[in-house]
Amino acid sequence: MKTKAIGFIGGGNMAASLITGLIESGHSPKQIWVSDINEELLQSLAAKLKINVTINNETVINESDVVVMAVKPQVLRQVASQVADAVQRNKVLLVSIAAGISQQSLSQWLGQQVPIVRCMPNTPALVLSGATALHANVKVNDEQKDLAENILRAVGLTLWVEQESELDAVTAVSGSGPAYYFLLMEAMEKAAQELGLSEGTARLLVQQTALGAAKIALESEESPAQLRARVTSPGGTTQQAIETFQQGEFVQLVSKAMHAARDRSVKMSKELGEQ
Ligand SMILES: NC(=O)C1=CN([C@@H]2O[C@H](COP(=O)(O)OP(=O)(O)OC[C@H]3O[C@@H](n4cnc5c(N)ncnc54)[C@H](OP(=O)(O)O)[C@@H]3O)[C@@H](O)[C@H]2O)C=CC1
Numbered sequence: 001m002k003t004k005a006i007g008f009i010g011g012g013n014m015a016a017s018l019i020t021g022l023i024e025s026g027h028s029p030k031q032i033w034v035s036d037i038n039e040e041l042l043q044s045l046a047a048k049l050k051i052n053v054t055i056n057n058e059t060v061i062n063e064s065d066v067v068v069m070a071v072k073p074q075v076l077r078q079v080a081s082q083v084a085d086a087v088q089r090n091k092v093l094l095v096s097i098a099a100g101i102s103q104q105s106l107s108q109w110l111g112q113q114v115p116i117v118r119c120m121p122n123t124p125a126l127v128l129s130g131a132t133a134l135h136a137n138v139k140v141n142d143e144q145k146d147l148a149e150n151i152l153r154a155v156g157l158t159l160w161v162e163q164e165s166e167l168d169a170v171t172a173v174s175g176s177g178p179a180y181y182f183l184l185m186e187a188m189e190k191a192a193q194e195l196g197l198s199e200g201t202a203r204l205l206v207q208q209t210a211l212g213a214a215k216i217a218l219e220s221e222e223s224p225a226q227l228r229a230r231v232t233s234p235g236g237t238t239q240q241a242i243e244t245f246q247q248g249e250f251v252q253l254v255s256k257a258m259h260a261a262r263d264r265s266v267k268m269s270k271e272l273g274e275q
């Protein structure tokens with residue numbers, strides 16, 4: 001993998017997370033190319049990460065063995081159509097991280113023969129703790145599957161889904177998921193301050209508690225429900241908090257929110273796809 005040049009079209013939040021993770025895990029910055037329409041952003045990426053940058057998307061395709069499409073779903077059609085000839089000419093493997101853009105649309109825009117891996121990563125890739133689900137079209141061979149998986153595995157956990165439609169659910173779980181935890185952290189910090197703790201103390205305690213809960217959940221054989229029971233002494237403080245969450249229909253609210261995210265992903269593929 002280390003000898004392959006990796007290109008990114010779009011150098012925003014997700015590309016920066018992936019690139020930082022790749023470099024942290026040993027990939028040479030000289031073998032990474034990024035294009036973006038924002039020159040200032042490119043200069044700051046080049047200064048910080050010592051990677052190759054260009055405002056020309058086609059240059060990235062010419063220089064790379066594998067190209068990650070990391071632009072917003074709303075501009076993907078335009079970008080893909082612009083670079084389709086270069087993608088076909090250079091026989092690059094195309095990896096799309098865009099939410100809600102189907103393989104069918106990508107093939108329509110880029111060419112039916114183009115090998116395409118569609119995947120859904122998340123921003124914890126920045127700290128090598130990402131989670132990515134992948135799905136390949138029929139043009140992708142085993143070596144290309146390994147190449148795509150190796151890139152994403154460099155920044156965290158990877159898994160393949162059998163049905164492309166599962167990526168809509170994955171988007172609602174792990175793609176958007178970090179934001180749900182950050183929302184809970186925001187809410188807990190705010191409440192901690194209402195209870196009289198300083199901003200700094202509130203932040204430290206919330207961060208360390210999130211880390212501790214995640215670690216114990218990963219390392220333990222027990223389910224989250226069993227782990228929760230271990231914190232909840234009968235008649236104690238946690239019970240009061242949990243009952244309050246339940247009165248507010250917390251579980252139903254989480255389900256509703258995740259269904260809304262999944263439905264948005266499905267709707268985006270219709271709105272932005274086969275028009
Ligand atoms: N953020 C996340 O947590 C996750 C995002 N994704 C997916 O990743 C993709 C990127 O998301 P994110 O990084 O958050 O988005 P950003 O907006 O941060 O990054 C996209 C970048 O692409 C640039 N861009 C716009 N048009 C072009 C163009 N024609 N050519 C080259 N670059 C262009 C944008 O510039 P400008 O801002 O000036 O328009 C921007 O810098 C999306 O498709 C999203 O669905 C997937 C998983 C998680």
Ligand SMILES: O=C(O)[C@@H]1CCC=N1
Binds near residue numbers: 099
């Ligand atoms: O909010 C979004 O649409 C993207 C996809 C998953 C995370 N961010």
